[in-house]
Amino acid sequence: xxxxxxxxxxxxxxxxxxxxxxxxxxxxxxxxxxxxxxxxxxxxxxxxxxxxxxxxxxxxxxxxxxxxxxxxxxxxxxxxxxxxxxxxxxxxxxxxxxxxxxxxxxxxxxxx
Amino acid sequence: xxxxxxxxxxxxxxxxxxxxxxxxxxxxxxxxxxxxxxxxxxxxxxxxxxxxxxxxxxxxxxxxxxxxxxxxxxxxxxxxxxxxxxxxxxxxxxxxxxxxxxxxxxxxx
Numbered sequence: 234x235x236x237x238x239x240x241x242x243x244x245x246x247x248x249x250x251x252x253x254x255x256x257x258x259x260x261x262x263x264x265x266x267x268x269x270x271x272x273x274x275x276x277x278x279x280x281x282x283x284x285x286x287x288x289x290x291x292x293x294x295x296x297x298x299x300x301x302x303x304x305x306x307x308x309x310x311x312x313x314x315x316x317x318x319x320x321x322x323x324x325x326x327x328x329x330x331x332x333x334x335x336x337x338x339x340x341x342x343x344x345x
Numbered sequence: 346x347x348x349x350x351x352x353x354x355x356x357x358x359x360x361x362x363x364x365x366x367x368x369x370x371x372x373x374x375x376x377x378x379x380x381x382x383x384x385x386x387x388x389x390x391x392x393x394x395x396x397x398x399x400x401x402x403x404x405x406x407x408x409x410x411x412x413x414x415x416x417x418x419x420x421x422x423x424x425x426x427x428x429x430x431x432x433x434x435x436x437x438x439x440x441x442x443x444x445x446x447x448x449x450x451x452x453x454x
Contacts, residue, residue, distance in 0.1 A: 273354075273446065274446060275433060275445050276433065278442070278443060278444075283440035289440070291441065292346075323388075332437075333379065333390050334390075336389075337387060338387050
């Protein structure tokens with residue numbers, strides 16, 4: 234029972250490079266989320282998708298784009314990475330709003 | 346904008362003590378309040394509360410919600426070193442799940 238799977242687990246990028254973080258869930262959940270976590274900052278919402286085909290900005294969307302490819306998959310893209318995007322990224326999903334959210338194991342991204 | 350504020354930011358206690366963690370919130374169209382525990386990796390779910398005054402319990406942990414005053418508390422009794430973690434409070438409003446900054450709890454043996 235995989236739950237929420239994120240790839241990669243670790244990544245080092247040079248400033249200006251692009252990359253896509255992948256997230257897939259096998260629980261048939263409608264809602265999916267991308268967060269970043271920095272020391273002392275809790276989890277800050279980057280983008281979310283309440284259902285297949287919809288995406289919305291969260292608290293810190295600048296520098297990121299997302300795609301809800303299908304019900305299972307929700308990817309996060311950094312078009313031109315900056316050192317300020319060094320962080321741990323978490324993907325999460327829930328059956329729908331107000332239900333328990335399940336988290337992936339996180340991606341530790343370093344931009345040098 | 347939706348907002349979740351947790352206090353204290355950090356707490357250090359001795360094993361066996363009882364702790365109370367606080368969470369206040371401002372959220373549009375409140376749906377539920379959730380508590381998570383985060384150790385080294387991903388947050389793990391503890392409680393979800395949707396109604397005022399109903400205490401949720403799981404062993405030594407309990408939580409209660411006050412929808413009128415817009416806050417929740419998480420109590421941990423007879424703390425153990427395994428309780429050392431970051432405790433995160435979050436709110437579902439509309440379709441968004443918003444988190445607070447967390448309380449870092451350290452239990453000294």
